[in-house]
Amino acid sequence: MDHHKAEDLSYKQLEEIIVKGNIDNVFQCIISLKDGSVLGYEALCRGPKGSILEDPKELFHMAKRHGKIMALERMCKRKAMEKFHRKGDGLKLFVNIDPLCFLDSSHGELLDDFFSLENKDSSHVVFEITEHTCIQDYKSFCNILHKYKKLGVDIAIDDVGNGYAGLNLLANVEPLYMKIDMELIRNIHKEPFKQALLKAIVEFADNTNSKLIAEGIENGEELDVLIDLGIHYGQGYYIQKPSSELLNIHPSIKTRVLERNLAKQDIKLTNITNTKIGEISKLVPHICVDTLGKDVDLIFQKGSTVQGLPVIDRDKPVGLVMKDKFYQYLGKQYGYAIFMKRTIERLMDQGPLVVDYDTPLDRVSEIAMMREEEALYDYIIVTKDSKYYGIVTVKDLLQKMTEIELNRAKYANPLTGLPGNIMIEQRIRNVIASKNKYAVLYFDLDNFKPYNDVYGFENGDRIIEMTAAVIGQRMKALDFHRGFLGHIGGDDFVAIVENHQVHRLCEAIIEKFDKRILDFYSEIDRKKGYIMAENRHGAIEKFPLMSLSIAVVTNEHRDFDSVSHLAEYASRIKKKCKACWTSNYMIGNTAE
Template sequence: MGQMGKNELFQRQFLEILDKESITNVFQAIVSLKDGKILGYEALCRGPVGTPYEKPSVLFEAARQTGKIVELEWLSKAKAVEKFDKSNEPVKLFVNIDPSFFDDSHKVEQWMQNFFRDDKMDTRYIIFEMTRDSSINHFREFLEVLMKYKIKNCGAALDHMVNNSQDLSFISNVSCPIFIKLDMSFIRDIHKDQVKQILIKTQVDIANSLNFYLIAEGIEQEEELEQLVQLGVHYGQGYYIQRPAPGFLDIHPLTQRKIYEKYQSKNKIKLGDITNTKVGEISKGYLAIDSKTLGKEVNEIFESGIELQGIPVVDGGKPVGLIMKHKFYRNLGKQYGYVIFMKRSIDRIMEKNPLTVDYDTPLDRVSEMAMMREEESLYDYIIVLREGKYFGIVTVKDLLQKTTEIELNRAKYANPLTGLPGNILIEQKLKDVIAGDRPYSVLYFDLDNFKAYNDVYGFENGDRVIEMTAEVIEQRMKALEFEDSFFGHVGGDDFVAILPSYSVNKLCEAIIEKFDKRISEFYTELDRDHGYIMAQNRHGMMEKFPLMSLSIAVVNNRKQKYESVSQIAEHASKVKKKCKSCWTSNYIVE
């Protein structure tokens, strides 16, 4: 059979499929990358199973050849909507529109009139998606048709990111919901590609500013999903989340939970500490060369336009030197330097003993080591190793920025008097331990008779007592090897410690013993001898108040699983009342 005969058979078979309405749809979930909940399903048109027309590309090519694109669009969308209506799913349905659909504007309007002829149809759940060959002009045209028929509840999606301010301005002024698809070429191995990460983060920022949403297509690996969550992409779809299916399938609970946990982790307030933040966490995987690289090749790299101030020299995975740009050109500028070094290997002029640190080295230690270098090497790159092999580099600028960020964050969420984590971070930590299944104890500290002391001795002395109390608790926790636990300042004279253990009796006793020894320092000799102070009570009457004592209310999950922070606080409040009924420092483990 000749080519013409094959084409005729190809078209005739398609027309028969269209006449018999032998079109089906499969559906792939699109989920939120905040909580893993389903936003909607994309309807993907398919021809009869086992035929070439099962592939959408073949099916729509046949429609184009026969001039039946509008008819195919109508049939596939009608079938998808009909099936979706029957499912009663409270989510959205994404239906694709082929770009050649717009070749005849009269047919487009006629199609729209027919599609929405049913006044009872709930259009809020329908999102029309322009496929990848659509231009922004097609998108404009379709949106104008939507607006013309006042179908404002519908949404629209474009299968690629627009790239100029005029198009973005147009999209931002459209009243219906707008979704932009991120092509899978950007998504593939994004966790390994810093350039892709920067590009996607830029698009996320634009979308957030202009009030439209991004959907990442083709997510096939867990690492890709995690990176997209970190970058703030709004929605995602792909084989890792769910494969297309004939029905409307739920997302696997483990996948949904993974998305939720990754998003929560990303959005946690991180107080940080330069003593426990690892340098590897801020390192960058930079280009490296081997020691036999010629000077002219290094020159080409520096002149290539890539923003590099230095290049690590690595042989067999292990760093052996460092070439800093300014030192390289200083050597070339010496007499005969250009002639000598351009044609010889770089090992002749590289820095043979650069500062090299392990991935797990704390930031404060790296900063210390960096500042101890000779002045001319003060701003040289710091090479980071992991398991003895080259991992990346850190600049002095990186160190300063991260350290400043940590300290500013600490100041923002810390109590201004003690510098300890404040209420927001305390609540976050409590939520973390509640959500886990490990043993924990929560210690609530409260000073007894503090108000009376404050009234008599003044706020300045009251602050000194609070600082002393914080110091005593921290010292005892450290001495008894609880330094990895959490300690926060609720405010006033209230503190909270959260420990991964039920064995807290010894700690409570040590804190009380030290507190009782120190507290007497804050009273006059006369008041110490009396064992009380005179102060006004709530009714304005003078009353004797004993010297301050410390109450520690302890609650844990040994016998009771708490469901919320408020439930823990309520229980601890009851225990604290029992503690305060005693006029001396004491603790109760509930």
């Protein structure tokens, strides 16, 4: 069939489609990448199956060529609305509209026809604009769009990042939604450059109160990275393929979104003693020992943010040139003439502060503050395997230490300084998910309330602090120093270790506690072995001296699928422990 005959046949099919409404819509859901809920559906047109115009690109291209784009758009959108309204649950309907429709003199007819089913209620409609067509008159185009926006229509810019959706369109339209082109999404988990680009787009969207929608998500790895980057919404075959019905997503997708967000919120409660200096180091330009003064001058002039240059010889740091000191030398009499043509070796500090990557922040801070006054703010050079790795400024060091301490304070118990409930739940969730060996130890002080009533809250607080210290010291002494210790609140603590063998640890904690607790009673009460206090009914009763119960839960014989599941099991063990009025521990080893 020659070209003209094919064109004639296509045109006849196009006219038939428009007259008979012989077209269908499929819908693809758009979900929140925060909680997996459905935001709405994008309506996608499909021509008659098996026909030349089944492909929507060919269908709309043919309509443009023959001046039928408005008629086709009106018919497609009307049919999409008819099907969408059967859903009736307040979701958004995203519809693609060619910019030509807004610039056509009959654009008002599109609005009238489009909203007639809902008495012109347009709060659920999102016009999705793609700049495939060159927009000649931006002013008129934007004026028409703003009229729609006043009527409640939301605007989305499609294919952001593919070259069509330019800055001019974004700046003039100010869309509520920006849809990221699928080419940017493809294999994003493998391409750091794309990730960096999307980070910038996320920041732009957040600053302009826009919402990003990632298109074309095809696998779980892509979804995970998009969640981590802070993309607001997503759609694609991995989430749900287009369907003739408005379907809900599979529960597994929602679960994945929720779990990934929980992991994303993973709070890094570090401290300045276990944070390595190398983790905050950064690369800056460096020079070799035979670099001339004039070349150093050029580097400093070109790089306004460069305040120092490490001097490296065969991958090892041998000196440091700080910008202020360099120009002090040049400012001396004949300094410029003397040093510009000589190597930097004469000017460099040959004994800069050099620390290994693994050195803790607090140790680096101590050393840095011991330097002479004139070197106090010089770069700290970091090495790894004895080779130059990067530098840390004093400003970066102090900022990181402040950040860590503020973060600890935010999530820590104010009395003991130990991680609180949020961190405890997170750690338990992490060990459950890891499938490694673990034991969770729940500590509870017995007869603590009667003691508080008799001896006062101040002494009660001292006991809580003592208990925290005893548990932490015993964990460290028995090589459980990599374990986790948290303070639930009041007289309850939790420790987590990646080991099932905790008998010695429990025994050592109880032994130390039982000795230390006697110091908090009067000699009379120690000899009696009890105190007199009111019970919960207001009657005076004997209460034994305080003891410590330890309920231990491990995954040696059973697995737990959630924090609440593990906590419920632990509470049953703790109840058995507290039935004994002396310090004791119990390990839940059976698959009860």
